[in-house]
Amino acid sequence: MDESRLRAVVPSVIGILGRRGADFAAAEDAVQEALVEALRSWPDDPPRDPQGWLVTVAWRKFLDATRAETSRRRREERVEEEPAPGPAPEVDDTLQLYFLCAHPSLSPTSAVALTLRALGGLTTRQIAAAYLVPEATMAQRISRAKRTVAGVRFDAPGDVGTVLRVLYLMFNEGYSGDVDLAAEAIRLTRELVSRVDAEEAAGLLALMLLHHARRPARTRSDGSLVPLAEQDRARWDPRLITEGVEILQAALARDRLGEFQAQAAIAALHADARSAAETDWVQIVEWYDELVRLTGSPVARLNRAVAVGEADGGRAGLAALAGLDPALPRHAAVAAYLHEKDGDRVTAARLYAEAARAAPNLPERDHLTRQAARLHGGQLT
Template sequence: MDEALLRTLTPTVIGILGRRGADFAAAEDAVQEALMEAVRVWPDDPPHDPKGWLVTVAWRKFLDAARADSSRQRREELVEAEPEPGPGEAADDTLQLYFLCAHPSLTPASAVALTLRAVGGLTTRQIAQAYLVPEATMAQRISRAKRTVSGIRFDQPGDVGTVLRVLYLVFNEGYSGDIDLAAEAIRLTRQLAAGIKHEEVAGLLALMLLHHARRPARTSPDGRLVPLAEQDRSLWNARLIAEGVDILQAALARDRLGEFQIQAAIAALHADARTAEETDWVQIVEWYDELLCVTGNPVARLNRAVAVGEADGPRAGLTALAELDPALPRYTAAAAYLHERDGDPVTAARLYAEAARSAPNLLEREHLTRQAARLNAQLRE
């Protein structure tokens, strides 16, 4: 049973049903039923044409539901217009499906769930397990999202930037349960890049690959978080790094700079350094300046302050940090790091402990707590 093939075909089949007259919610429901039928039938009787089989079965499921609907006139029109079995259409509607699932009317959480279900082909149970919520809760979230976009036509243009933000949200969830969301986000972004020539799509794909390449070194064998400067770089995936750099260079050559290309350029500079000490922090600061011109993102300002601390010394970094809002996520952790580098372990220990209390996840909390404990132990010696 080729589960990967089913997930790849899902958005295409939904799109075909949409062009045949099904609204999005009905098309998605019918395809999910067809997928369950495929799981039951294919192991013993694999089809010669998987896509054609799915289209035929999904269309029949849709018609069965339509015949039970109260709108008799619409039902009869659809039945009369039923095309020959099989895919028929050569066009790929996956791109429009990306736009629909990332529609601005949806909340980010709903857009992510709907994208994973309709474009990614994941089941509601898989998505719920990945986000550590009950299946019923995720089913309600997906149902509300489908109702929200049910009246939106498939052929309306969408916003690529919104799609990219949704995919980046998926990527940043990382790994949870049986579904590797980082790998799933990369797969979906590859699929999007194959269907559209867009510099920022390429930039996001490059960024994902460069970050994902460092994943084997991010945690120690006992599960502890390993900061970038302390990672064993021999564990980084050289193939993913090379691919990410190639994709990024091709995107940058088009001279239409965007935020994901800039973030990828920063990640590429980290990947290019054989040791932490060889990192080109001056160029990284320059790229953060570019990023701030494009986005003005306060988190980028925070990261720039840390980079300035590496390029020009911790005092310069603290000066840059002092211009920012202390309520920013990870502000206190950045301040602790810069104070430690500036030779002030007392302040650094206090700030590490404070940052641990507001850490966004358990790994970071444990890491920051250990940093505070390490400095306090040194101070007692």
């Protein structure tokens, strides 16, 4: 049984239950129960119509739950008799589910968790493992999210931009345990692109593909980080790069530039270079100028300073860095790199050590610590 194909029909099943009278929370719970039953019974007895089977079983689960609550007697009387198993209707509410799971009233973390449940078809245990939190903690987070959107009209219009940010956050969570959130984010973004005519959705998909193409070269066998300049580009996935560039070019041709398209253009320039030395840093700076114009983001300005340092030297990069808040994440690491590029190894070593202490994860901390030790002649201070 292909579990990914099973999860792919989850949004449609939730939508069908919603049209039959189930609210979002009840529909999502019923579908999760049906998924558990499918995982248990399908390997021995797979159905001819997987979606129809899930609809039938999930609807039965919903009816059982409804009848068990006396406070919902009135609603139970309005529920139609259980439909016979068969092909599911050809109506797709998946886009509405994207909007609902990315509702602005949800925190970013809750929106990602709810998206993984309702659109990704993942269990609470899988999501908790991916986030390295107890299952009970994640269950509470998802329950609160479902309560938050309980009163939202199922067919209410939503904001594609908010959905894109949720998917981008999911992609950046990367990989942990048996759930590859980056791959799941790519799958869900593909689904979204097939349903909306939005250049930024295509831009986000291109960005994900171009970054994901470099994943095999990002870490060594011991888990340590490999900086972009040192990565073995032969290990980059050419298929993903080609697909990402083609999607990006089609989006850019429509001349409605957005931040994800600009980020994807930067990633495409990195992918196009046969070596770090052949990278077109001048053009990358120009794309960062566009990104800063579009967003005003301090993070974009920080990354632009690195590109300026590569294009025009460490001193120019430090000038571009001036004025940015030193408390900005990765500011010390960028400053260290640019000081080293400008020949000031003492300041660079101090800043690498400072950046290591503030690193958000162990691989990054180890990498920065090694950089500081290298400049100290192998001696840590």
